[in-house]
Amino acid sequence: MPDHLILRLEAPLMAFGGTMIDANGPTLEFPLVSLVTGLIANALGLRREEREAHQRLQERIVMGVRIDRPGTELRDFQTAQLSARDKGWTTRGEPERRAGGAATYKSPHIRLRYHRADACVIVAMRLEPADEFPTLADISAAFEYPARPLFIGRKPCLPSGPILAAPPTEAENVLAALSAWPLAWTTQGRTRRDATPEESITVVIPAAEPRPAGPHRATRLTDHRDWISGVHAGESELYVFRLPRASFPPHEGTRL
Template sequence: MAFGGETIDNFGIIRDFPALSMVTGLLANALGWRREETGNHGRLQERLVLGARMEQSGTRLQDNQNARLSKDDKGWTTWGTPEERAGGAGTYQSPHRRFRDYHADLSMLVVLRLEPSDEPPTLDDLAAALDHPARPLFIGRKPCLPSRRLFAGWHEGETVLDVLRSVPLPTHLPEGARLQWPDGEGTLPGDRLVELCDERNWTSGVHGGWRPIREGRIKDQESPA
């Protein structure tokens, strides 16, 4: 998996938890929406109330990607205009390099609801799309294919945090599990309030703005039966 964060020069870093924009894109891809349907993407992102619980932290891997690009080579882009390599003639003598980080063997429980709940697409629509996606799905980057069914079932709770706590913890987590959830969806002793930039402007293609989220940890005895 690759929960992308801010890209600095040619380094594609990752965060510990999935971004709101990434989950929006995953669901939109499952529904079969095209990138040009920016209004649909933006509205779905506005409606998503999202939380996550790390079930297994795994390890981090870094991929070093190198490509020899000539003056006439062009790259595919999401905004519809081919990208050419900038710089003088000397830049074509060295490879184009970039580094991309990945999570290996990570397991993440994601819970979400939609506000309002009756506006299409509904949660039922999203569940059906995850089980029968219109296109192949990937988690963050195209090489990151799911290893199992993504839809894990239905749970009810007053808040996102209630649901994150109500699902039994795996037995291999004696130290408990890390959580991330929106501010206003409950609190935990010792949690911390963080400002997170993970919303995408689907028209311009860039991220902007900040939203308050909370991060904390629960142990098995703190998780309701």
């Protein structure tokens, strides 16, 4: 059986970027392959200009996610008063400045950024082929001692705990790896004493992976990034379904 790595994405705020239109930056309920690729690359210390390494890493990732705690969506309304001399760094590695006449600088630059607040998502992933660098062992070591500070989606989104949940573990597929991992602690009991956790858990896996019998929703998402050109251009078919909480081991211990 192939080895799978379990990642735990949990933070006060996270951003799982969706398709951005103008200055409106949405967030999904779960991370895409491109986000996990960037997260791993940051832990390994890859530089932005190492585009082929990013591209190859993304091509090898097979992953599924389990939304233990969906959290709530939060909209961040951002403004900045910029002058003609102000510059901003871009992912192209070159500074960018505003253009236009003098009147264009009288109004602030406005944008919307959406986040997931108090969410917890479990990621199960493997690499194909498994023996190419980086291996799962290399990624595990990088998450224990990352080359740079890690963030989940956007730089202010710092994880509330270690991202590496478990070292490489054998499992038949990503669903089996997700099914073997204990559920996360839920905040509902703390915020409302009479509240109970949701009876079922959302799981998202690639359409090529085995799935249980029962109702599911097939969706196509632009989840791959063309790291060479710097744009999202790859689409995948995913299956989204819900499983009873009893399908997974209960969370271990009590969190105050």
